Amino acid sequence: MRLALALTLLATPxxxxxxxxxNAWILPGVAAFAExxxxxxxxxxxxxxxxxxxxxxxxxxxxxxxxxxxRLGPSEAGALSIAYWPDERGAGARTLRGLIAAEDPAxxxxxxxxxxxxxxxxxxxxxLLLGDPDLSGYSGGSYACRLVQTVAADLAVQxxxxxxxxxxxxxxxxxxGAEGNAEYLSPDEAFRAIYTQALSGLEFSADTRLGRPxxxxxxxxxTRAEAWRSGRSLPNVxxxxxxxxxxxxxxxxxxxxxxxAALDQVHHAEAAIDDPSFQDLAxxxxxxxxxxxxxxxRALIDAMEAEVGNPRGLxxxxxxxxxx
Numbered sequence: 001m002r003l004a005l006a007l008t009l010l011a012t013p014x015x016x017x018x019x020x021x022x023n024a025w026i027l028p029g030v031a032a033f034a035e036x037x038x039x040x041x042x043x044x045x046x047x048x049x050x051x052x053x054x055x056x057x058x059x060x061x062x063x064x065x066x067x068x069x070x071r072l073g074p075s076e077a078g079a080l081s082i083a084y085w086p087d088e089r090g091a092g093a094r095t096l097r098g099l100i101a102a103e104d105p106a107x108x109x110x111x112x113x114x115x116x117x118x119x120x121x122x123x124x125x126x127x128l129l130l131g132d133p134d135l136s137g138y139s140g141g142s143y144a145c146r147l148v149q150t151v152a153a154d155l156a157v158q159x160x161x162x163x164x165x166x167x168x169x170x171x172x173x174x175x176x177g178a179e180g181n182a183e184y185l186s187p188d189e190a191f192r193a194i195y196t197q198a199l200s201g202l203e204f205s206a207d208t209r210l211g212r213p214x215x216x217x218x219x220x221x222x223t224r225a226e227a228w229r230s231g232r233s234l235p236n237v238x239x240x241x242x243x244x245x246x247x248x249x250x251x252x253x254x255x256x257x258x259x260x261a262a263l264d265q266v267h268h269a270e271a272a273i274d275d276p277s278f279q280d281l282a283x284x285x286x287x288x289x290x291x292x293x294x295x296x297x298r299a300l301i302d303a304m305e306a307e308v309g310n311p312r313g314l315x316x317x318x319x320x321x322x323x324x
Contacts, residue, residue, distance in 0.1 A: 017251035018190045019174045025246050029067050030166045036063040037152075037159035044152035048145040050129070050136040053152075054230075057126050060155070061232055064123065065239030066246070069201025072193055073172070074165025081118040082158055085226050086212060092119035093128055096135070096147075103143045110153040122158065123227065125151045131229025195251055195309055198244040199301060205240040206297040209233070210290055213278045220281035234276035241266055241297060248308045256307040262300040269293040 036059050043056035067075065068083055084092065095117050099107040106112040113121070129135050129148050138144035173193070176184035184190040213233070215221035225233040245263050248256060272289050280286040309315065 017253075018176065018187065018194060021194050021247050021250035022170045022173050025243075025250055026067075026070065027166060027170055029063070029243075030163045033060070033063040033067060034156075034159040034163040036060040037156040041149075041152045041156035044149045047140065048148045048152075049138070049140050050131075050148075053148065054130055057130055058230065058232070061123055061227065061230065062235070062239070065232075065236050066243040068236070069204055069240050069243065070197050071200075072197060073169030074162050078158060078162045078165070082122040082155065082162070083124060084118045084122065085124055086208065086224070087119045087124060091117055092124050093132075095120035096125060096128055099147060100135070100144050107143070107147040107150055110150050110157060113150050113154045114157070121151065122155050126155075127227050127230050127232075191251065191312065192314060194247055195312075195314060198247040198251075199304065199309075201240050202244045202297055202301045202304070205237045206294050206301075209237050209240070210294045210297070213281060214287065214290055214294070215281075220287060222277075222279045222281045225278040228277040228279060231277045233278045234270065234273055237293070237297075238270055241300065244304070245300070248304050252308050253311060256304070258303040259300065259307050262296070262303040266293065266296045266300055269296045
């Protein structure tokens with residue numbers, strides 16, 4: 001489960017960095033995602049076959065991945081239907097297979113598709129439709145091909161809505177404490193909100209993006225990796241790490257050398273991994289490399305807490321790594 005950080009504010013100085021984090025990192029990222037999702041939808045409308053669409057799909061994933069762990073404002077609910085994962089019960093696959101078997105009209109209407117299970121929408125749906133050998137061999141003009149067009153169009157609509165919603169959220173964050181701002185009553189609250197996203201994203205990558213495919217010693221679960229059919233498992237971890245450190249740089253009062261050094265160690269661990277989809281974990285050496293990456297990300301969390309949170313008077317409360 002995603003880390004729930006209970007952060008206790010010990011001091012309340014005028015906190016800088018929120019405006020920089022929003023304007024230099026989050027808003028450009030949301031805009032880039034909306035643009036790439038629109039390109040994906042237009043590409044699907046032109047040629048919805050799996051081989052033709054895969055480059056635009058991967059480009060959209062690349063744009064989304066740095067935003068995936070930000071769950072503020074419109075992203076708190078919006079991210080669920082853009083990238084519903086982990087899907088513990090396989091609801092997405094069952095829904096998609098059922099739609100295809102029945103040639104359900106809902107799969108041909110982007111408006112109606114917004115009411116379909118979140119697990120069968122967005123990137124996980126496309127990961128299955130474009131990457132599963134039993135689903136991806138469809139021909140142009142088939143129901144499955146038209147379903148892909150619907151999923152892509154629905155994703156583009158969601159991306160536009162997210163970009164629009166973030167305009168209001170950005171205003172709320174950057175005017176925290178101002179009269180009439182009922183969402184963030186002080187600059188401290190806005191800082192704390194973004195800082196928490198950075199830390200919880202790293203924790204999610206270590207415990208879930210890496211922990212799920214690692215499974216238990218002797219029993220790896222490689223097909224539990226995120227977007228493994230698309231080879232996005234490692235790139236998604238890398239994007240999460242870069243996003244967290246990018247936010248930390250904006251929030252920090254000054255240089256964060258320990259965090260930068262820890263990031264370098266993460267990069268080294270990433271470079272040692274041979275299979276970006278984590279499907280080689282039956283090999284003890286491959287497993288060890290993934291465990292080392294997990295350890296490096298946790299060391300990065302510690303460095304970020306020391307250099308970004310602690311100087312602002314923020315200390316983590318419950319932490320799942322403590323075993324409490």
